Amino acid sequence: MESDVVLQLATLGHPQRLAIFRLLMRRTPDTLSAGEIASALHIKPSTLSSYLGALTQTGLVTQRRKGTSLLYGVKLDGVQRMIDTLFLDCCRGRPDLCLSLTSSRFDGGPTMPDRKFNVLFICTGNSARSIFAESILRKEAGDRFEAFSAGTRPSSELHPFAFSVLKDKGHDVSALRAKNINEFRGTDAPEFDFVFTVCDQAANEECPAWTGQPISAHWGMPDPVKAEGTEAQKSLAFQQAYGALRHRMLAFTALPLETLDRISLQKAVDRIAGLPADT
Incomplete structure (x- = not known):
């Protein structure tokens, strides 16, 4: 499990692979074709294919065929496993250390305050x-x-x-x-x-x-x-x-x-x- 996370973090450590991952996260739950990703991020198709292959291999991105196109999206359960491993390993499962860093006004109690x-x-x-x-x-x-x-x-x-x-x-x-x-x-x-x-x-x-x-x-x-x-x-x-x-x-x-x-x-x-x- 630790080796999987090391590979995932190393893959995301590349600026363009990270940009692809962030784009797919913004478009979740949509899936995008390689052509749309290439157009949005200005990446050459041959280079993009390599990056998508690396992200798919690490379990962070999914690939499915629709007609003649390959569609890509974030593999949410893979991302969740990566985050869970980091939480259990780096934070030793202590919510007082890690969860407090990601707290927001939506956490705890009613989701929304009584206002517009x-x-x-x-x-x-x-x-x-x-x-x-x-x-x-x-x-x-x-x-x-x-x-x-x-x-x-x-x-x-x-x-x-x-x-x-x-x-x-x-x-x-x-x-x-x-x-x-x-x-x-x-x-x-x-x-x-x-x-x-x-x-x-x-x-x-x-x-x-x-x-x-x-x-x-x-x-x-x-x-x-x-x-x-x-x-x-x-x-x-x-x-x-x-x-x-x-x-x-x-x-x-x-x-x-x-x-x-x-x-x-x-x-x-x-x-x-x-x-x-x-x-």
Whole structure:
């Protein structure tokens, strides 16, 4: 067992192999093709194949075939065994030494305090999907949540179709604008309880950790901005994105936050990512 952990740590000690592992962790429970990993991290396919082989061999990454593609994801039980071994060996199983180092405001007692919860939705352009999510949460449960959205590379304005959908659904659009994620990283920024990415590209980007250890998940979906065809077909793509996000938001607001511990809450928001659209 100790030799397995030594090999795992040595494998993760390489910067690019660690970057692959971190990317797959951010996208969990999703699995990614080698092509998407290579594109996100700018690694040559031949080099990536070697790195993925090493991570798979150590039991930290899984590989499965889907059609002609190989898909990769984090092997959570392998990661758990590595952490358990470190805990039992290095910390001698003493929670007062190790667990205190990873404590958070979600540990012990009720998961959530009795106040409004700050939720941030992140996309690349902040012109459609993340704006939809912010607006829907504010309308459906504004008494329980403060909703925000931002883009890693925001557009200069909201997409006209997104603006039209929100107006037609009765949302207040007067204060909506595309915002950069950096607006929420200063000392005066709110501390978030939840951070969700709603596009794959934003989830693939390596971003600094958020203060306060918020619950995070990836709720990715197709980008309606990239829809092709007639104006009616493009409009339909935005309607479908809105419907899918509203379906997820209703499931999220129905969670009994005050009774779930951090692990249960993380599993719950991960499950929401797999909900089918209900438009």
